[in-house]
Amino acid sequence: AQTVTQSQPEMSVQEAETVTLSCTYDTSESNYYLFWYKQPPSRQMILVIRQEAYKQQNATENRFSVNFQKAAKSFSLKISDSQLGDTAMYFCAFKTGANNLFFGTGTRLTVIP
Amino acid sequence: NAGVTQTPKFQVLKTGQSMTLQCAQDMNHEYMSWYRQDPGMGLRLIHYSVGAGITDQGEVPNGYNVSRSTTEDFPLRLLSAAPSQTSVYFCASSGQASNQPQHFGDGTRLSIL
Numbered sequence: 001a002q003t004v005t006q007s008q009p010e011m012s013v014q015e016a017e018t019v020t021l022s023c024t025y026d027t028s029e030s031n032y033y034l035f036w037y038k039q040p041p042s043r044q045m046i047l048v049i050r051q052e053a054y055k056q057q058n059a060t061e062n063r064f065s066v067n068f069q070k071a072a073k074s075f076s077l078k079i080s081d082s083q084l085g086d087t088a089m090y091f092c093a094f095k096t097g098a099n100n101l102f103f104g105t106g107t108r109l110t111v112i113p
Numbered sequence: 114n115a116g117v118t119q120t121p122k123f124q125v126l127k128t129g130q131s132m133t134l135q136c137a138q139d140m141n142h143e144y145m146s147w148y149r150q151d152p153g154m155g156l157r158l159i160h161y162s163v164g165a166g167i168t169d170q171g172e173v174p175n176g177y178n179v180s181r182s183t184t185e186d187f188p189l190r191l192l193s194a195a196p197s198q199t200s201v202y203f204c205a206s207s208g209q210a211s212n213q214p215q216h217f218g219d220g221t222r223l224s225i226l
Binding site for chain 1: 219
């Protein structure tokens, strides 16, 4: 069975500071993909960043980067220079070759002005 | 480019009523899926389809039916609504390759009284 665990239900960060959201997962698959999705109050699900398990290099998208530790099955999201628009729920998700996504329970991030 | 379109955005039903949530995508994606989002539980997979004429069950399929007669459309049917089905429902689609991220609709908030 695939499981995704986000152990931080809520976090807050000062504007312009850096914050890291944690995610761990469990799988017996050797090839898989990891994603972080953002859900603002508008309810949309927005892809933030993705990582392919066979790639050792950590993915980066502008102010967003990941720390992917395959042996530890850890996939944390770092947000640098936090902005008010980053306030949202963040979901870690895992996908196998069957194409189905498994989500964590989410972390609610609040950026404080 | 409309992406994934869900209708309606909001709906209130009485227990025992039937309802179809519509989902359409214009990206020629082969893979489509339905998730429900409940407080504190993240998104959970209800049903999915890897192409026209092919559907399969996800994590929480009970009480829901789907069909896929065309590549574009993937409706979700509640035959006899129950209060436990009160939730926010998301439709998503992606290309068939596993590294393709899923594109989400804006969600349908469904309340069963």
